[in-house]
Amino acid sequence: MEDTRRLEAVFASFEGRQDxxxxxxxxxxxxxxxxxxxxxxxxxxxxxxxxxxxxxVATFYTQFRFTPIGRNxxxxxxxxxxxxxxxxxxxxxxxxxLGIREGETTPDREYSLExxxxxxxxxxxxxxxxNKRVEARMSPRKVAQRFGKAAQGERT
Amino acid sequence: MSELxxxxxxxxxxxxxLQSGQGVRILVGTATCGRSAGALEALxxxxxxAQRRGADWRLIEVGCIxxxxxxxxxxxxxxxxxxxxxxxxxAERARQLIxxxxxxxxxxxxxxxxxxxxxxxxGIPPLFxxxxxxxxxxxxxxxxxxxxxxxxxxxxxxxxxxxxxxxLRMQPEEVIEExxxxxxxxxxxxxxxxxxxxxxxxxxxxxxxxLVCNADEGDPGAFMNRxxxxxxxxxxxxxxxxxxxxxxxxxxxxYCRAEYPLALERLAVALDQxxxxxxxxxxxxxxxxxxDIQVKEGAGAFVCGEETALIASIEGRRGMPRPRPPFPAVSxxxxxxxxxxxxxTLACVSLILRHDPEWFARYxxxxxxxxxxxxxxxxxxxxxxxxxxxxxxxxxxIFDIGxxxxxxxxxxxxxxxxPSGGCIPADLLDMPVDYDSLTAAGSIMGSGxxxxxxxxxxxxxVARYFLDFAQKESCGECTPCRLGTRQLAAILEDACSxxxxxxxxxxxxxxxxxIKAGSLCGLGQTAPNPVLTTIRYFRQxxxxxxxxxxxxxxxxxxxxxxxxxxxxxxxxxxxxxxCPVEAIQGEKKEPHTIDQLKCTRCGACFEVCPxxxxxxxxxxxxxxxxxxxxxxxxxxxxxxxxET
Numbered sequence: 001m002e003d004t005r006r007l008e009a010v011f012a013s014f015e016g017r018q019d020x021x022x023x024x025x026x027x028x029x030x031x032x033x034x035x036x037x038x039x040x041x042x043x044x045x046x047x048x049x050x051x052x053x054x055x056x057v058a059t060f061y062t063q064f065r066f067t068p069i070g071r072n073x074x075x076x077x078x079x080x081x082x083x084x085x086x087x088x089x090x091x092x093x094x095x096x097x098l099g100i101r102e103g104e105t106t107p108d109r110e111y112s113l114e115x116x117x118x119x120x121x122x123x124x125x126x127x128x129x130x131n132k133r134v135e136a137r138m139s140p141r142k143v144a145q146r147f148g149k150a151a152q153g154e155r156t
Numbered sequence: 157m158s159e160l161x162x163x164x165x166x167x168x169x170x171x172x173x174l175q176s177g178q179g180v181r182i183l184v185g186t187a188t189c190g191r192s193a194g195a196l197e198a199l200x201x202x203x204x205x206a207q208r209r210g211a212d213w214r215l216i217e218v219g220c221i222x223x224x225x226x227x228x229x230x231x232x233x234x235x236x237x238x239x240x241x242x243x244x245x246x247a248e249r250a251r252q253l254i255x256x257x258x259x260x261x262x263x264x265x266x267x268x269x270x271x272x273x274x275x276x277x278x279g280i281p282p283l284f285x286x287x288x289x290x291x292x293x294x295x296x297x298x299x300x301x302x303x304x305x306x307x308x309x310x311x312x313x314x315x316x317x318x319x320x321x322x323x324l325r326m327q328p329e330e331v332i333e334e335x336x337x338x339x340x341x342x343x344x345x346x347x348x349x350x351x352x353x354x355x356x357x358x359x360x361x362x363x364x365x366x367l368v369c370n371a372d373e374g375d376p377g378a379f380m381n382r383x384x385x386x387x388x389x390x391x392x393x394x395x396x397x398x399x400x401x402x403x404x405x406x407x408x409x410x411y412c413r414a415e416y417p418l419a420l421e422r423l424a425v426a427l428d429q430x431x432x433x434x435x436x437x438x439x440x441x442x443x444x445x446x447x448d449i450q451v452k453e454g455a456g457a458f459v460c461g462e463e464t465a466l467i468a469s470i471e472g473r474r475g476m477p478r479p480r481p482p483f484p485a486v487s488x489x490x491x492x493x494x495x496x497x498x499x500x501t502l503a504c505v506s507l508i509l510r511h512d513p514e515w516f517a518r519y520x521x522x523x524x525x526x527x528x529x530x531x532x533x534x535x536x537x538x539x540x541x542x543x544x545x546x547x548x549x550x551x552x553x554i555f556d557i558g559x560x561x562x563x564x565x566x567x568x569x570x571x572x573x574x575p576s577g578g579c580i581p582a583d584l585l586d587m588p589v590d591y592d593s594l595t596a597a598g599s600i601m602g603s604g605x606x607x608x609x610x611x612x613x614x615x616x617x618v619a620r621y622f623l624d625f626a627q628k629e630s631c632g633e634c635t636p637c638r639l640g641t642r643q644l645a646a647i648l649e650d651a652c653s654x655x656x657x658x659x660x661x662x663x664x665x666x667x668x669x670x671i672k673a674g675s676l677c678g679l680g681q682t683a684p685n686p687v688l689t690t691i692r693y694f695r696q697x698x699x700x701x702x703x704x705x706x707x708x709x710x711x712x713x714x715x716x717x718x719x720x721x722x723x724x725x726x727x728x729x730x731x732x733x734x735c736p737v738e739a740i741q742g743e744k745k746e747p748h749t750i751d752q753l754k755c756t757r758c759g760a761c762f763e764v765c766p767x768x769x770x771x772x773x774x775x776x777x778x779x780x781x782x783x784x785x786x787x788x789x790x791x792x793x794x795x796x797x798x799e800t
Contacts (some may be wrong), residue, residue, distance in 0.1 A: 082376075
């Protein structure tokens with residue numbers, strides 16, 4: 001019930017046109033943290049297209065996800081500048097420290113680990129983004145300290 | 157037009173009051189890059205200290221003036237003094253600067269990058285005379301980092317919207333003629349003459365036409381558009397208005413990627429202010445011309461930088477390209493004539509109109525006019541956003557502006573044009589940077605990413621990196637791109653892990669030509685460029701990988717191994733503690749050894765080995781048989797297969 005209300009609130013600022021679909025998906029994801037399957041059904045009805053079309057669009061763009069995200073959303077930049085300055089190793093250290101692979105969320109839903117094509121802070125590479133905040137000039141050691149075993153319970 | 161004149165008059169007076177006032181002005185660069193280095197913390201220090209002392213410091217959040225290596229950047233102006241631009245102003249340094257320069261009178265010259273404006277300060281050079289800025293010609297970036305991007309008056313006070321005023325007094329055809337005379341070519345990638353595109357659209361029949369500003373900057377290693385939108389958004393809006401007027405459009409869209417939250421925020425503010433000043437919507441400045449602008453957020457798909465894919469995305473569909481013709485200038489958004497221009501192209505348009513075409517063409521080469529912004533990044537000492545006259549050499553950019561390579565390592569290549577571009581080797585460093593020279597070298601200008609690579613970069617790995625990217629970002633519409641890039645990536649993966657055969661190099665080249673010729677859109681047609689240029693200039697590196705199973709740059713994991721020099725090892729146990737797979741043995745204060753069968757070559761031991769002993773060594777090639785002991789104890793009863 002509560003979810004329905006939140007969804008209706010999002011829909012209220014749209015007319016339900018096809019060209020609004022991506023924006024609607026973005027707003028719904030911002031509201032719920034992911035795209036719940038019930039929301040997908042309702043979006044399809046609201047926009048007046050088959051549910052398969054909504055999935056077709058949502059699966060095309062990397063921004064959208066269908067499972068809940070961790071409280072700390074870590075994105076490792078895979079841009080060229082970051083790559084030549086050691087991003088692969090940073091990702092590896094994070095995977096090790098958090099015990100999850102790229103694209104996964106820890107069972108306690110504390111951390112989600114993803115990669116992003118480029119954050120656009122190339123002059124300060126390598127970088128990661130934690131909850132929309134860019135952290136620059138990373139090194140394997142820095143991320144190990146930041147997300148080391150001791151940091152497991154920490155809220156960022 | 158008197159309406160805007162009055163607003164500008166007021167803006168100029170306010171700006172002059174700000175400059176000549178008795179108070180202290182503090183400009184904090186809070187663009188994304190500044191923030192990531194700690195600019196907001198520094199801002200907070202200035203804010204709370206000002207409050208605590210009741211000082212009338214004017215704190216202004218500005219965009220970025222470019223030198224990323226010096227972030228966070230803060231400029232401080234005291235009355236009757238030139239402004240001083242400081243580097244690496246963390247919260248702690250902010251406090252020091254307050255103590256020394258604001259409370260005291262010591263300008264802390266050792267932390268200064270340079271001075272701005274009239275007058276001099278002992279020990280601090282004028283900023284624009286320093287090596288980073290001297291070779292630059294700042295036009296589109298001229299206000300970035302010096303004005304408040306959330307205050308339209310700052311833009312107006314610097315002649316902002318003057319180009320629009322001038323355009324509205326002309327006929328649309330005359331505006332196109334001005335842009336034609338300037339020689340402006342698209343700044344987003346392919347370098348198509350902007351005026352010609354506009355003319356196609358102007359000539360296309362139909363009442364409804366659209367203008368789209370492409371701010372989907374998807375090239376990894378590029379952030380010129382982000383910086384411009386965060387630092388001077390009105391220059392782009394002005395260009396859109398001029399372009400809309402020239403082609404006969406009433407509606408404009410800005411397609412900006414969602415990965416740029418701050419740029420989106422600044423755009424929203426700029427649009428509101430422009431609306432408030434009558435610079436948008438109906439009957440702009442009483443000219444009868446009406447134009448509105450809507451922002452569309454991208455959702456993370458590289459292919460949407462391609463015109464027809466971008467159109468599909470704005471329409472709310474999967475961002476799949478379609479064959480051209482018809483070109484969008486004839487049939488684009490909802491089947492209507494549509495022009496898609498890059499952010500920087502539009503910023504150039506405002507300047508061309510405000511000044512004149514000859515002013516614009518004063519810099520550049522015969523076929524590449526004007527200046528261009530570049531994101532000079534990678535293994536360069538002074539990475540940053542720079543604006544240079546086209547025709548400058550790569551050497552000047554990398555060594556004069558960029559200060560050479562980090563750690564003075566040997567230069568190996570510079571990658572331009574993102575995943576559609578290529579790697580240019582050292583013997584072409586004196587090549588001029590312009591559209592045609594870069595294309596002749598097998599690369600492209602692209603949107604302006606320039607990633608410098610040193611001797612420790614493996615070119616086969618770089619090609620693998622880009623093809624892995626292209627393969628993931630391929631939309632899947634056409635076979636040459638969908639399967640071809642995947643095949644290229646697989647062969648490159650083989651080359652990086654010692655599994656490729658000597659024939660594979662020619663196979664890569666042959667496959668590349670096929671993908672170029674057969675793909676539907678620009679993404680596929682240019683995706684093989686990183687492979688082709690690395691084979692063309694670094695073929696030997698491929699051969700060493702394939703024939704000798706060695707990675708000379710020590711990057712490809714399967715083609716290198718680690719050992720601990722027993723002579724140098726102090727037995728500190730750091731590596732032992734950090735090894736994630738427990739492959740290292742050894743007693744305290746005794747030399748350690750690596751079990752090569754367990755080692756995953758992650759390099760953790762190499763990273764933690766103290767520089768004073770430097771015992772962990774990285775050796776190119778595969779582990780020699782002498783280093784692997786006889787097979788360890790028999791497999792456990794569970795029957796797990798032995799690792800090889």
